[in-house]
Amino acid sequence: MSRVPALALGTLVVAAVAFLVLPVVGLVVNAPWDRLWSLVRSRSVLDALRLSLVTSVVATAVALLLGAPLAWVLARREFPGKRLLRALAVLPMVLPPVVGGVALLLTLGRRGLVGGPLFDATGVSIPFTTAAVVAAQAFVAMPFLVVTLESGLKLVDVRLEDVAATLGAGRWQAFRRVTLPIVAPSLGAGLALSWARALGEFGATITFAGNLPGRTRTLPLAVFLDLEREPEAAYLMSLLLLAVSLAVLVALRGRLWSRS
């Protein structure tokens, strides 16, 4: 540390903070504060907001349902191919979102690997539905839950559960009274991150689910489209998403560190 000139370090830190903060400041400054209330009640904003909230919550639930068992297995069990499984579980996190959308289309689309037979057999088509939005969001959000929960589970000393068993606790009781409280902060962090990621999803959604007001036009899509026609509505929705992101981060701060 003594070799790094303090001035250089300080300059870089200031630059980093400016780089991160100024765009946010720009957004806040340019937001239509005077027309905020009337814009919020406009049809396009309300539709997008409602859809985004519903789909992101459902997507997070799906991520929890599918991701929690996966996290458990990754944390507690050893088996051949475990590293590969973990890599696959994390893949959607590093995959460019639009690539995720293309992949979903090729799998769940009408001519897709799974969607094709499904369509031929039942006539059910997934693209262009709200379910497709949930699928796209869950796809990109699940890794956040799996990874965070897995590390949280690893913090649990299995011996504590054994001790609980010797004291007469059943498996469910031991889980509820011993494991869950230790894992709770990680679970909360995982859920918050997944939800925020699902809410902000754009590339996979537009590619796989399409764009229709009320059915598949989520907030990020609405922002992109309204930027041309109704920029003030776009700024407002951007502000909403920004507020949500900040809220998630603030909520996470308390959970970022676990004390055991």
Added chain:
Amino acid sequence: MRGLVPTIPWATGVSVGLPDSQEQGVRRPAPLALVAALLLAACSGGGPGNGTEEVMVFAAASLTDAFEELAVRFEQDQPRWRVTLNVAGSQVLAQQLAAGADADVVATADERTMQRIVDAGLVADGPRAFATNRLAIAVEQGNPHAIEGLADLARDGLVVVLATEQVPAGRYTATALDRAGVTVRPASLELDVRQVRAKVALGEADAGVVYASDVAVAAGDVEAVPVAGEHDVVATYPIAVLDGAGPGRRAFVAFVLSDAGRRVLADAGFGAP
């Protein structure tokens, strides 16, 4: 026992595919020199080399194939220029220019979007109409749903995809549907007309309304059903030279407007201006 431990996994050193290293972070050598070299390469790789000068052309999505061909012919014809093409929905182009993007030439799919660019004070020369287009219905190869006109698009259970009204194609489509007295319930409103075509080509949509030029370029998956004359819309494409462009840039526009340019556009399915 553990004191303060971050629950964010990368902080604990839990990594994907690397040996478990929860005790401390794995030291991965990241030579600063390598990073710097990559950055420098990225910065210098953008400009034209070999003594050519760059012409930056912004073109509407429906002009993709035509302008790619025009660029190749232009570079062959006048080797001192190198054309860089930025293709997007017309409204995105207008946005980018308004936000200060550096371009020499812009060609949009309707006069309304071009007017926005003119109103922003960005145009030095033009706009001039260089091509026209008509609408067509794109259907899957073999026309399995036997679609014969706009009226068929209102059929129950048909998955129809249109361009969103923020894009010229979407507005033209709305006008045509209006003229035909047809109400369509689209499954999706795509961000540009090529996305509409793509959804039909991928088999996700049964039909979509696109430009005639989008289905003139023969490609296996899609067939064209013409739109009846009385409902059809004539799309006028303007091209303009932007402020700050040098005389060489005007050469590109001149090429587009020349006979050679007209032939390329006609081959791509566009009509005369």
